[in-house]
Amino acid sequence: MSGYRNLAVAGAGNIGVFIIEELLKQKDAGLIDNVYILTRATSNNPDIPRLIALGAKPVGVDYSSTEGLTKALAPLNLDVLISTLGHVGTSLEVQWPLVDAIKAANIKLFVPSEFGNPTDGVTGGLLGKKGSLHDVLKEKGVNAAYFYTGPFADMIFEGYLEWDLAKGKAETAMCRCHIPQGAILAGDRKTFNELFKQYEERTGVKLTPNYRSKEELERTLEENPKHFSSMLQYSFLTHGGTVGRLDQLDNGEFPKWNPTKAIEFIARN
Numbered sequence: 001m002s003g004y005r006n007l008a009v010a011g012a013g014n015i016g017v018f019i020i021e022e023l024l025k026q027k028d029a030g031l032i033d034n035v036y037i038l039t040r041a042t043s044n045n046p047d048i049p050r051l052i053a054l055g056a057k058p059v060g061v062d063y064s065s066t067e068g069l070t071k072a073l074a075p076l077n078l079d080v081l082i083s084t085l086g087h088v089g090t091s092l093e094v095q096w097p098l099v100d101a102i103k104a105a106n107i108k109l110f111v112p113s114e115f116g117n118p119t120d121g122v123t124g125g126l127l128g129k130k131g132s133l134h135d136v137l138k139e140k141g142v143n144a145a146y147f148y149t150g151p152f153a154d155m156i157f158e159g160y161l162e163w164d165l166a167k168g169k170a171e172t173a174m175c176r177c178h179i180p181q182g183a184i185l186a187g188d189r190k191t192f193n194e195l196f197k198q199y200e201e202r203t204g205v206k207l208t209p210n211y212r213s214k215e216e217l218e219r220t221l222e223e224n225p226k227h228f229s230s231m232l233q234y235s236f237l238t239h240g241g242t243v244g245r246l247d248q249l250d251n252g253e254f255p256k257w258n259p260t261k262a263i264e265f266i267a268r269n
Contacts, residue, residue: 003079004108005034006033006034006078006079007023007034007035007036007078007080007082008059008078009023009035009082009084010038010061010082010098011083011113012037012048012051014086015115016082016084020035020037020051020056024054027055028055034076035056036057036078037052037058038072039058039059040060040061061073066100069098069100069101070105074105074106078108080107080108080110081109081111083095083112093129099136102142103142108143109143110143111144111146112130112133112144112146114149115148116148116149117148117232127231187259187260187261188261188262190262190263193209195266198267199263199266199267202267212233214237217230217234217237218234
């Protein structure tokens with residue numbers, strides 16, 4: 001985000017805390033001037049005091065009030081507002097009044113809470129909330145940047161997909177095709193079947209995959225639309241967890257970027 005000097009982040013949870021830490025490094029290097037964290041009065045996030053000690057500036061907000069949000073944001077002279085609000089409760093819904101406040105406060109760029117599977121054209125389920133915001137941003141004329149990262153190895157393999165590798169069990173959607181191909185920067189590119197095979201070769205543990213059909217996932221989500229692991233699997237099955245084609249990757253432009261491979265993470269113990 002070269003050229004932007006004042007940035008704010010809404011949400012300091014699973015993803016937001018890492019973004020804020022990296023922005024503070026940019027601030028220490030003199031590349032940006034201010035890093036703000038939007039916080040609710042009821043927040044008890046233990047990372048907030050640590051981030052403030054590192055140089056972040058807290059801004060108290062009430063996400064239910066567009067007027068209050070505008071009053072809090074306008075004096076900051078923000079270039080960019082990054083939302084990392086999660087799926088818990090109504091967190092994603094507060095992006096709607098946030099968009100109105102961004103427009104009123106003349107903030108140059110909004111980064112909505114994506115950071116996962118592509119949501120273009122998605123209308124149903126949890127990801128549908130993200131997809132529907134695209135139309136709102138276009139309608140209101142708010143400049144936006146969408147970051148589709150695909151699945152994070154350090155999140156989905158740590159419980160979200162309900163794997164039990166120690167007992168040789170792994171569950172995934174039943175798909176006969178290869179997972180669609182990746183993002184502009186790809187840290188790794190593997191199907192779940194390829195990861196299962198690598199894990200078995202690395203550890204000697206024989207896995208017994210439990211493949212869930214599209215129909216089974218649809219039944220589960222019909223009964224409980226907020227069943228997160230089923231939502232992820234259904235998304236991988238119907239939309240893919242990566243973005244773009246191999247010939248679109250720009251990894252060669254960043255030769256020093258060397259992210260941990262998925263197998264290195266899940267077989268680390």
